[in-house]
Amino acid sequence: MIDPLPPATTAQFIIACSNTSQLPEGELPEVAVAGRSNCGKSTLINALTGRHRLAHSSGTPGRTRQLIYFAVKLAARDPAFNLVDLPGYGWARVPQRLRAQWGGLVSAYIEQRQQLRLVLLLIDIRRAPAQEERDLLEWCALRQRGTLTILTKADKLSKAQRFVAAKQAQRALALSRPPLVCSINLRESIAELRGALMQALSTDAPASPSAS
Ligand SMILES: Nc1nc2c(ncn2[C@@H]2O[C@H](COP(=O)(O)OP(=O)(O)O)[C@@H](O)[C@H]2O)c(=O)[nH]1
Numbered sequence: 001m002i003d004p005l006p007p008a009t010t011a012q013f014i015i016a017c018s019n020t021s022q023l024p025e026g027e028l029p030e031v032a033v034a035g036r037s038n039c040g041k042s043t044l045i046n047a048l049t050g051r052h053r054l055a056h057s058s059g060t061p062g063r064t065r066q067l068i069y070f071a072v073k074l075a076a077r078d079p080a081f082n083l084v085d086l087p088g089y090g091w092a093r094v095p096q097r098l099r100a101q102w103g104g105l106v107s108a109y110i111e112q113r114q115q116l117r118l119v120l121l122l123i124d125i126r127r128a129p130a131q132e133e134r135d136l137l138e139w140c141a142l143r144q145r146g147t148l149t150i151l152t153k154a155d156k157l158s159k160a161q162r163f164v165a166a167k168q169a170q171r172a173l174a175l176s177r178p179p180l181v182c183s184i185n186l187r188e189s190i191a192e193l194r195g196a197l198m199q200a201l202s203t204d205a206p207a208s209p210s211a212s
């Protein structure tokens with residue numbers, strides 16, 4: 001058992017949205033969490049906030065097609081933001097097929113949501129990035145959305161294998177820097193992710209591709 005990070009000052013479920021008219025009002029910046037089903041989205045949200053049951057909605061049918069909002073403030077001195085758990089995707093070429101296959105809700109959200117600051121793209125470290133991940137990154141770049149790619153479940157590989165996987169993902173996705181390598185069992189990787197989020201949120205304007 002690792003020594004956990006301090007739990008977030010605030011971490012609470014706000015709303016599950018089935019359409020854009022339900023998106024919460026207000027100016028809070030948002031960080032969206034994207035990735036295939038089972039890549040570790042909910043688990044990472046729990047680890048980030050130090051609330052072990054926060055995001056686990058398995059066994060709640062329907063939730064998998066909604067945008068799940070959590071209000072988060074990691075520490076007293078940190079900015080408040082909304083963390084948005086996106087439905088697991090199965091998308092293809094952008095933007096038309098993305099719209100059709102991943103659903104109008106997510107594409108409308110990424111395209112239009114003013115306060116969206118950062119899209120976290122999660123990929124299981126044991127899987128090579130696929131076209132769908134390239135498509136999402138390409139589409140976010142077109143929409144001038146900042147992105148951060150995260151390889152999850154790093155504890156499943158040795159340190160040497162993790163390094164190779166990160167290099168391969170960086171190349172496959174044409175990333176300007178290596179992806180963040182995370183595991184809920186590696187405390188320092190979660191601390192690093194917290195730091196990256198706080199840095200992204202400390203900029204005044206939505207991150208542009210050139211800034212990410
Ligand atoms: N070993 C390990 N398993 C993980 C990690 N993160 C997630 N998992 C497991 O991966 C599975 C899917 O995780 P979940 O968060 O439900 O994925 P989601 O569908 O993207 O929300 C669960 O069985 C988790 O326990 C990790 O860092 N290490």
Ligand SMILES: [Mg+2]
Binds near residue numbers: 041043057
């Ligand atoms: Mg989930």
